[in-house]
Amino acid sequence: MRHDIPPLTEVRRTTQKKRDAWWTVLLVDPVATPLVRWTALWTRITPNQITWLALFFGLGAAGCFAFGTWNWLLIGALLYHVSFILDCMDGKLARLTRTGSVFGSWLDYVFDRIRVLVCAVALMGGQFYRTDDVIYLWLALTVVFLDMLRYIDALQIFKIRHGMRKQIKARARRAREAENATELAFMEDLLRENPEADADAVAAHHESERAPAGEPTAEERAVPAQRAAAASASAAAGPGAAEGRSSRPAGAIVDLHREFRSRFPGYLRLRAFLLRHRIRTHLVSGIEFQMAVFIIAPALNAVIPVTIGAGVLLLLFELAIIYKLLLSTRDFARTLDSFDAAERQRLSQEESTAEPGAPVPH
Numbered sequence: 001m002r003h004d005i006p007p008l009t010e011v012r013r014t015t016q017k018k019r020d021a022w023w024t025v026l027l028v029d030p031v032a033t034p035l036v037r038w039t040a041l042w043t044r045i046t047p048n049q050i051t052w053l054a055l056f057f058g059l060g061a062a063g064c065f066a067f068g069t070w071n072w073l074l075i076g077a078l079l080y081h082v083s084f085i086l087d088c089m090d091g092k093l094a095r096l097t098r099t100g101s102v103f104g105s106w107l108d109y110v111f112d113r114i115r116v117l118v119c120a121v122a123l124m125g126g127q128f129y130r131t132d133d134v135i136y137l138w139l140a141l142t143v144v145f146l147d148m149l150r151y152i153d154a155l156q157i158f159k160i161r162h163g164m165r166k167q168i169k170a171r172a173r174r175a176r177e178a179e180n181a182t183e184l185a186f187m188e189d190l191l192r193e194n195p196e197a198d199a200d201a202v203a204a205h206h207e208s209e210r211a212p213a214g215e216p217t218a219e220e221r222a223v224p225a226q227r228a229a230a231a232s233a234s235a236a237a238g239p240g241a242a243e244g245r246s247s248r249p250a251g252a253i254v255d256l257h258r259e260f261r262s263r264f265p266g267y268l269r270l271r272a273f274l275l276r277h278r279i280r281t282h283l284v285s286g287i288e289f290q291m292a293v294f295i296i297a298p299a300l301n302a303v304i305p306v307t308i309g310a311g312v313l314l315l316l317f318e319l320a321i322i323y324k325l326l327l328s329t330r331d332f333a334r335t336l337d338s339f340d341a342a343e344r345q346r347l348s349q350e351e352s353t354a355e356p357g358a359p360v361p362h
Contacts, residue, residue: 001041002040005040005096011033011036011037015033015093015095016033017278018278019280020280021280021288022274022283022288023287025279027081028085028088029088032088032092035089036093040096045093046093046099047097047104048090048107050093051104051108054083054084054086054115056083057079057083057086058079058080058114059118060079061079061080062119063076063122065119065122065123065126065294065298066122066123072126073123073299073301076294077294077295077296077298077299080294081291084290087108087111087112090104090108113147113151116143116144116290120143120144121140121144123140123293123294123303124137124303125140127303136303142311143293143307146289146314147286150289153318154285157322160329161256161325164329164332172184172339175339175342186253186255186256187254187255187256188256188257190253256328256331256332256335257324257327257328257331259327259328259331260327282317283317284310284316285314288313292307293306293310
């Protein structure tokens with residue numbers, strides 16, 4: 001027995017993600033987290049061993065799916081859920097015991113894709129063998145394609161967002177070196193830390209703490225709620241949009257989702273509600289899609305309608321994510337423009353205040 005494992009409350013705080021899929025939050029974590037603590041407390045099982053065990057149960061689910069009858073489908077659905085619980089446990093155990101590894105992350109990802117592929121072929125193949133309906137062959141291809149699409153899309157969107165933030169931070173560092181900007185914060189990070197907060201209120205509070213003496217704060221320039229969206233769009237246009245702020249880019253807080261929120265003002269309220277329960281706003285992601293196809297559909301003996309419905313919902317949410325990314329790239333371009341405008345203004349001020357005949361600093 002290990003004596004360095006904390007109580008369950010601390011294990012929850014340490015191992016559970018701040019935002020996760022609603023299926024994981026509601027149906028997996030209540031089981032997986034106590035099991036992780038028990039495993040760490042009483043056994044020497046490693047995260048990689050749990051990853052292998054998750055694959056074993058996933059292959060067992062595929063074997064049951066291949067028989068095609070409802071009794072076997074029900075058993076397969078149960079085994080798939082057990083496999084997913086184990087799949088969530090390996091990462092939690094790694095975080096709790098600090099035994100995670102790069103290879104373990106790779107193993108977990110690859111085994112997830114193998115499990116989906118094998119279960120999709122087995123489930124749809126078993127139904128095709130039982131009914132001789134060619135639609136199941138198309139559904140097998142569809143499930144594999146959508147799973148691949150979701151994870152490739154997620155990876156690329158993450159890389160693009162990371163790249164945008166990296167470029168903005170580089171610009172902010174150059175601006176600070178020129179004494180032209182304050183420390184940088186991203187609105188997304190501030191709202192994640194405080195999901196109850198309103199974006200305009202966060203910006204006002206953040207800027208009031210950083211504004212130099214004598215400079216108008218965001219509170220002093222506050223506008224009525226009905227004009228908040230217009231004010232946000234104006235602020236995104238650049239540093240000259242707000243009175244008294246022309247000497248500094250509107251980069252104290254960078255909001256790469258400003259345009260999206262201005263078009264969908266109810267989004268933050270929904271986001272805050274979900275974050276209070278640790279649920280991410282991407283309500284139908286790869287996890288929910290898998291659970292629908294490999295648990296709900298077999299359990300209800302309704303493979304065709306549930307799979308098609310889940311696929312449509314997944315595509316709709318992916319399109320929403322892509323649309324949000326598109327608007328975010330526009331905010332990114334406006335943010336870079338604001339830094340460029342502030343730099344031009346700084347150089348212009350230095351040139352205008354330089355003594356005649358003195359060299360202009362660059």
